[in-house]
Amino acid sequence: MTDTDPRFSKILHDHREIETAAKRIGAQIDRDYAGKTPILVVVLKGAVMWAGDLFRNISIDVEMDFIDIASYHGGIASSNEITLRTDLTSDVKDRDVIIVEDIVDTGLSLRYLESLLSRRGARSVKTATMLNKQKGHKVDIRADYVGFEIDNEFVAGYGLDYQEIWRNLPFIGVVNPDIYS
Numbered sequence: 001m002t003d004t005d006p007r008f009s010k011i012l013h014d015h016r017e018i019e020t021a022a023k024r025i026g027a028q029i030d031r032d033y034a035g036k037t038p039i040l041v042v043v044l045k046g047a048v049m050w051a052g053d054l055f056r057n058i059s060i061d062v063e064m065d066f067i068d069i070a071s072y073h074g075g076i077a078s079s080n081e082i083t084l085r086t087d088l089t090s091d092v093k094d095r096d097v098i099i100v101e102d103i104v105d106t107g108l109s110l111r112y113l114e115s116l117l118s119r120r121g122a123r124s125v126k127t128a129t130m131l132n133k134q135k136g137h138k139v140d141i142r143a144d145y146v147g148f149e150i151d152n153e154f155v156a157g158y159g160l161d162y163q164e165i166w167r168n169l170p171f172i173g174v175v176n177p178d179i180y181s
């Protein structure tokens with residue numbers, strides 16, 4: 001539906017803009033965590049591409065771990081139930097944790113993760129998300145570092161899927177509603 005790609009009604013951000021956002025947030029993390037060694041908790045699967053950009057643009061010592069949770073199961077709406085598929089291997093007790101998300105939409109995934117990490121005794125928990133869909137929030141939640149604010153539309157690309165595909169695209173676009181309606 002765009003001039004070049006019928007899968008998308010609009011292209012929002014290409015990989016250059018996303019890398020620029022990762023540089024900006026990486027520099028903020030360097031300042032905010034100077035003298036500390038935070039753990040980046042990368043939320044699989046959607047956050048993988050963004051996490052790579054962000055990780056490359058952090059200069060302080062930092063660890064990385066992965067957690068796999070799911071609630072959309074390929075669809076365009078949250079099931080409102082979070083399933084923990086694969087847990088972290090790190091002990092987060094007394095650690096500074098930065099959750100790395102591709103998107104905060106309803107906010108249910110982030111609320112689940114914040115509560116899990118706090119219960120496990122993390123010293124601090126902050127979030128670096130590539131996208132924030134403020135109008136989609138169903139709970140009162142706030143990400144500390146945000147790449148881009150987006151409207152309440154279903155997007156895909158750059159890690160985000162529609163029915164498990166299109167994660168590999170080097171841009172974020174609004175999925176053409178004709179595809180799923």
Ligand SMILES: O=P(O)(O)OC[C@H]1O[C@H](OP(=O)(O)OP(=O)(O)O)[C@H](O)[C@@H]1O
Binds near residue numbers: 043
């Ligand atoms: O704010 P929310 O409404 O909870 O949505 C955000 C979460 O949903 C997506 O994950 P999904 O369940 O699709 O799993 P995936 O990352 O493996 O695609 C996305 O990657 C975020 O983790």
Ligand code: HPA
Binds near residue numbers: 072103156160
């Ligand atoms: O808009 C979205 N697109 C893809 N995956 C998602 N998971 C939550 N919101 C979205």
Ligand SMILES: [Mg+2]
Binds near residue numbers: 046072073074160161
């Ligand atoms: Mg998904």
